Amino acid sequence: MVRSPSSPRHVAGQPARRVILAALIAAACDSPMVVRPDFAYNPTDLTGGQLYRWSTGARVRVFVEPMGAGSVDLAIAVQRAVSAWNAVPQAREFTLDVVTNRDVADVIVYDRSLPQPVVTGSCPFNPSGAAGYTYFCPINGRAERLRPLASTVLTTAIVIRVDMTTTATQAALDALVAHEVGHAVGIGGHSPQSTDVMYTRPTVRTPTDRDRNTLRNVLGRAADITL
Numbered sequence: 001m002v003r004s005p006s007s008p009r010h011v012a013g014q015p016a017r018r019v020i021l022a023a024l025i026a027a028a029c030d031s032p033m034v035v036r037p038d039f040a041y042n043p044t045d046l047t048g049g050q051l052y053r054w055s056t057g058a059r060v061r062v063f064v065e066p067m068g069a070g071s072v073d074l075a076i077a078v079q080r081a082v083s084a085w086n087a088v089p090q091a092r093e094f095t096l097d098v099v100t101n102r103d104v105a106d107v108i109v110y111d112r113s114l115p116q117p118v119v120t121g122s123c124p125f126n127p128s129g130a131a132g133y134t135y136f137c138p139i140n141g142r143a144e145r146l147r148p149l150a151s152t153v154l155t156t157a158i159v160i161r162v163d164m165t166t167t168a169t170q171a172a173l174d175a176l177v178a179h180e181v182g183h184a185v186g187i188g189g190h191s192p193q194s195t196d197v198m199y200t201r202p203t204v205r206t207p208t209d210r211d212r213n214t215l216r217n218v219l220g221r222a223a224d225i226t227l
């Protein structure tokens with residue numbers, strides 16, 4: 001909200017002060033007052049201390065490789081994760097959007113039973129037997145762009161592979177996908193507390209205060225790697 005400066009009548013004869021007041025109001029409007037919480041666990045312990053996040057204000061397009069009908073639904077899990085993490089930024093530092101066109105995707109989510117959806121980048125893509133795996137390849141401070149299969153354009157920064165044979169229920173898949181999407185929005189670490197989404201074996205899909213505070217802290221810091 002923009003407010004007009006106080007009536008000039010109150011500062012007549014003090015032009016310098018009036019200018020300062022106007023400048024303060026302008027500054028307050030330009031930068032929302034955001035108090036950053038401290039992180040609850042280290043968001044860079046998987047990246048050797050490198051902090052990564054999307055550029056401020058990014059709209060992040062998320063594509064889910066379609067699956068046949070089954071008892072658990074990957075698209076639903078991704079939509080839930082997107083909604084949950086979108087609620088965390090304090091100043092719209094990023095917005096995740098699920099899209100239906102793979103060729104414009106910043107993030108691609110797929111199940112292990114499907115072919116790898118992008119041409120491999122410069123870093124080793126090695127999910128081995130992990131239930132969930134989030135990949136990006138930093139080059140000169142930025143995540144390398146990958147080319148989705150059948151596309152000619154380099155668009156994709158992050159690839160998430162899940163193994164749905166490890167998740168018998170929708171709740172288990174929701175927790176796994178929420179965890180991986182947490183990595184994809186800037187948490188490059190794991191919580192030691194089992195109740196957090198970013199615990200190594202997550203059981204919940206909604207970020208806790210500890211998860212939220214950790215991400216909010218990341219979003220307020222300068223990135224070593226921009227996604």
Ligand SMILES: [Zn+2]
Pocket residue numbers: 179183189190200
């Ligand atoms: Zn993880």
